[in-house]
Amino acid sequence: MEDVGSLSLAETFMAMYSSGGCLERFLNRRDGIHQEVMEGMSAWHDHMREVEILAVCMGIVGGLPDEDIKILAVGAGSHDIGKVREGIQQLISAPRHLSAAEMDQVKTHVEFGVYLARASMLDDVSPRAISIIGEHHERRDGSGYPKGLKGDEIDVLAEITGIADTYDAITSDRPHEKARSQDEAIDIARGEARKGRFRERWVEALVTVVTNPGYRRRAWLE
Numbered sequence: 728m729e730d731v732g733s734l735s736l737a738e739t740f741m742a743m744y745s746s747g748g749c750l751e752r753f754l755n756r757r758d759g760i761h762q763e764v765m766e767g768m769s770a771w772h773d774h775m776r777e778v779e780i781l782a783v784c785m786g787i788v789g790g791l792p793d794e795d796i797k798i799l800a801v802g803a804g805s806h807d808i809g810k811v812r813e814g815i816q817q818l819i820s821a822p823r824h825l826s827a828a829e830m831d832q833v834k835t836h837v838e839f840g841v842y843l844a845r846a847s848m849l850d851d852v853s854p855r856a857i858s859i860i861g862e863h864h865e866r867r868d869g870s871g872y873p874k875g876l877k878g879d880e881i882d883v884l885a886e887i888t889g890i891a892d893t894y895d896a897i898t899s900d901r902p903h904e905k906a907r908s909q910d911e912a913i914d915i916a917r918g919e920a921r922k923g924r925f926r927e928r929w930v931e932a933l934v935t936v937v938t939n940p941g942y943r944r945r946a947w948l949e
């Protein structure tokens with residue numbers, strides 16, 4: 728078992744499973760927005776919460792400083808907030824593959840998320856948390872979106888969130904695709920590292936997290 732300071736990784740999981748997610752904490756501070764946004768986000772709220780847990784634990788395994796871990800929790804826990812944009816929800820839940828034009832519309836969730844974070848909801852957090860929202864679909868080989876950033880142009884916290892996001896998406900039932908097993912998802916993530924899209928060290932941090940006996944997917948829902 729990995730020791731993380733005074734807490735084992737398994738103990739870190741338990742602490743995160745029993746705490747509320749970052750997104751809830753932010754939204755709870757803004758009464759008017761809370762209800763509306765949480766309702767709009769129900770479809771992928773669980774995904775963001777799980778990505779928050781995976782990303783934070785990856786950061787701990789990778790030895791990031793505490794300050795980065797806190798930013799990671801906020802950014803990863805709200806990375807898809809832009810999916811509240813009108814029209815995107817219907818497209819994501821459609822049980823079919825999307826056209827190129829529809830995919831382009833879904834991709835706008837990134838810039839809309841940055842807009843929302845800057846405009847209202849996350850106005851008192853680190854700019855790096857907003858970078859996580861804006862860069863979680865960027866890939867180190869330049870194949871990501873919206874800007875096609877490369878290598879170290881992408882914030883490491885966004886890269887970690889992107890890996891956690893990819894893993895959780897693959898292991899979840901989606902409208903057009905059944906969930907894959909943990910082993911298949913790990914193979915896919917390692918394949919992305921071989922293509923230069925993610926760094927191997929952060930993919931291996933994910934593998935350490937999801938294969939730890941203390942990790943149980945969606946345990947916080949139980």
Ligand SMILES: [Fe+2]
Nearest residue numbers: 806807863864
């Ligand atoms: Fe996303």
